[in-house]
Amino acid sequence: MTSSSAPTPLSYKDAGVDIDAGDALVERIKPLARRTLREGVLSGLGGFGALFEIPKRYQEPVLVSGTDGVGTKLRLAFEWNMHDTVGIDLVAMSVNDVLVQGAEPLFFLDYFACGKLDVDTAAAVVGGIAKGCELAGCALIGGETAEMPGMYPPGEYDLAGFCVGAVEKSKILNGQGVVNGDVVLGLASSGVHSNGFSLVRKCIERAGDQLPATLDGQPFRQAVMQPTRIYVRNVLAALARFPNTADTGTPSGIKALAHITGGGLLENIPRVLPSDLAARLDKGSWPRTELFDWLQRTAGIDDTEMNRTFNNGIGMVVVVAASAAAACADMLRTAGEQVFEIGRIAPRGDGAAVVLA
Template sequence: MSQISYKDAGVDIDAGNSFVENIKPLVKSTKVPGVMGGIGSFAGAFELPKGFNEPVMLAATDGVGTKLKLAIDSGIHNTVGIDLVAMCVNDLICNFGTPSFFLDYYATGKLDVDVATNVVAGIAEGCIRSECALIGGETAEMPGMYSEDDYDLAGFAVGVAEKSEMDRVSLVKAGHKLIALPSSGLHSNGFSLARKVLFEKMNLDFNDDFNGKPLIETLLTPTNIYVKTFKALKDKIVAMAHITGGGIVENLPRVLPENLRAEVKKDSIKTLPIFDLISKHVDEDEMYRAFNMGVGMILVVEEKDVDFVLSNAEGSYLIGEIVEGDREAVMV
């Protein structure tokens, strides 16, 4: 009777080992003070940073949604890892947490070592931009669950905050100003709608010219990471809202107390060309609920600090203010 191996069942242990060897230098490139040990143990270890009076550990997890479908179909795999890190650490800093380390989960039908290595290279780059360490992860080869070419990603960021600094909502007052930090494009939200409009409704192709380069390059532009801006301007920031799924109208109210409203000047928003293209077939209200519309992060700032923040946050601009009213964000 013939014997069946794990490889016959669709799981290649040798490929997994080869992948681990490939990513060791990538993981090492993200090392920051606090990392204990290296890749290969059962768990990653990180020493609690010093200098906090009442340290609180914060954690955030996310994926990159159907943006992965474009990466898989186009064969461009080295940017979605940056997106994965960005979606997690950009949430973390909104609670005034400084990212410390990151872990990833990569699941696929059949492990392609080169593809997986490119994905992790992006994750490592995202960690470098976030000044945090990649200290572990999991690779799952799951034939029958995913098709051979498909893969999925999940990310997990952990950081530390000072307990006294975490409650930002109570600090927001009427008269505070709203400053936009620009997005790099769609970031990692709204791709199901974008794909339907661009490739089904408009019948566009990945390689169609869009503003002087292939459309796919614009769509796969990685999410901006705002960690360094946060660190540099922390003392001048009252609150922060990461503009992800739900757009400005659903994310900005998360930093508002019950008696205050955020008024955003729609005409002030520097909408990117990709949103102008998609909006040809999507209602304006739906655009503002599905996409960031060019605004990746909104800072709430005291009026006296506006000029300093605008001078020190690249590409930033004023888009509105906090006023008395119901807890909501309105476009005016």
């Protein structure tokens, strides 16, 4: 006769998933989420679904949604152990997109996936997400932490998130009011934001041990990893003061917004212009930072490639009636934005939708 013994029990933790670590993370992030609470939140973290009531001040609310990730900027976060600001990037990429429709971001949910959960790292990332939500005035009302053994190398993770906002139906920005002669204002970026990092990483690789110690008065790594600027509060205030339609029915305020992400100035501005109009931008109308100078010099690329890869110093474009442009720019500067008049709207003809001259 042969004898057999029962197999050694295997727990979920033995398989690589630590439920206790997940619970510890939830407890760490609950106070962070509480700081983002705002009107409309009906439930906190921990439920199967998050509940949100559209504020009653909206008469004809239209929901606007946006979703994004952080891209290969995460590779540098892993290599440089800089995890506390990529969560801001995550929020910024979605809330700035929602803002372009004229919408107020209401709530945000995130998805954090890793092979093995490191509570400290995850808490740092979610802390950045909560900070981004505070800056945008939206609530962090839920999310998902997925621990998936074998799916990600040790020390690595992925991030995604989405935002839902609301705008009055009559105040949706769609660019239809844009006309010849409107002014193009550019709001300064905080750096590369979260696009073009595949090229940034190639530049770092090419530079090798010849990396500059500082750029724009900051240590090199800090300059490169500066989180995406969140424009929500200041631009919403400007939209309230300079609405896109006056009582006469003639558009006289802010006509369109463009978030300068992948594709840069050359590919994002046309998305909010009528097909017969173009943006004619003045090359020297906004300053170039040391960071973008270094990237262009190291990559060895021309101005066109720079302006279709990076934001190149302008993170948000505001198209506004000429009659309101100066006052709008002054208001945004007073609120803390760096604002530059970078061009005008003109007939497109047979030319490009964006012309830099």
